[in-house]
């Protein structure tokens with residue numbers, strides 16, 4: 698008997714629950730975002746029908762495309778990859794969360810769009826996470842950790858951008874021990890940033906952990922995990 702997407706989902710949810718328990722939490726404290734970038738629209742549809750409503754894409758154009766194909770379903774879309782400023786306007790109405798605010802210029806573009814009348818009259822503005830380049834990998838997007846205190850202190854000038862936390866990816870090298878160090882560093886950075894946070898801004902969300910390292914990320918405090926291949930590999 699072949700594995701189905703529902704089996705994969707159950708397996709991943711069990712692993713999330715076990716890791717949550719090891720960190721003194723429950724599965725309900727961790728949000729699973731299923732990253733569909735390797736999956737067909739049909740596989741993504743099957744996953745939503747199996748009750749996984751948070752879907753993520755790393756490319757805005759692919760997100761637009763899949764959102765249109767699944768428009769009849771109650772999907773909460775997450776953008777987890779780089780957002781070009783000229784794609785802000787079309788992306789904002791489609792998503793519940795942008796995990797990947799990676800420059801001040803993009804934050805300013807989000808502010809302009811979120812403050813505009815069109816956006817204000819539409820649904821609630823999506824939550825925004827600041828992407829941090831925790832591994833120091835030059836090929837990765839994100840703010841350098843050292844930039845973050847200045848950025849967070851200036852969030853007051855972006856009153857319409859609901860910043861809720863941080864996102865990071867572990868180094869591709871070094872295995873789980875390095876990943877754990879990267880994730881712990883992101884959590885500690887978040888804890889330090891709380892003292893410079895403008896009033897009304899909370900940094901409660903930590904989006905960290907992918908198929909290869911999500912259990913370690915949860916043990917280190919992740920509130921959101923972004924999982925693609927563990928769900929779809931060999932199926933989609």
Ligand SMILES: *Cc1c(COP(=O)(O)O)cnc(C)c1O
Pocket residue numbers: 732734755777778907908909923924925926927
């Ligand atoms: C592709 C991707 C993921 C999921 O990766 P897997 O290793 O397949 O789970 C998570 N986050 C981001 C930003 C991605 O681009």
